[in-house]
Amino acid sequence: MPKPIIDYSKCSTCKTCVEVCPMEVFAVEEVDGREKVVVKKPDECIGCRACEVQCPEQAIKVED
Numbered sequence: 001m002p003k004p005i006i007d008y009s010k011c012s013t014c015k016t017c018v019e020v021c022p023m024e025v026f027a028v029e030e031v032d033g034r035e036k037v038v039v040k041k042p043d044e045c046i047g048c049r050a051c052e053v054q055c056p057e058q059a060i061k062v063e064d
C-alpha cells in the first residue's frame with residue numbers, strides 16, 4: 001500500500017498537499033499552538049503522487 005511520508009525538516013506548512021490530494025489523506029492539526037500538516041488517513045492513499053510532485057519543498061516521498 002502506498003503512503004506519503006512528510007520530512008518535517010523541509011515542510012513549510014504551505015498546505016498544498018492538503019489541497020491537491022484527491023483522497024484527503026492530509027489534514028491540518030494544531031500542535032503546541034502551531035499548525036502542522038499531518039498524514040491523517042494513510043490508508044486512503046492511492047499512490048497518485050500529486051502531493052510528492054506538487055510539494056514546493058520536496059518534503060513528501062510516497063512509499064510503495
Ligand code: SF4
Binds near residue numbers: 006014016037057
Ligand atoms: S505541500 Fe509540502 S511543504 Fe506544503 S504542507 Fe505539504 S508537505 Fe509541507
Ligand code: SF4
Binds near residue numbers: 004022023044050051
Ligand atoms: S499520493 Fe495521491 S492519494 Fe496519496 S497522499 Fe499523495 S496526493 Fe494523496
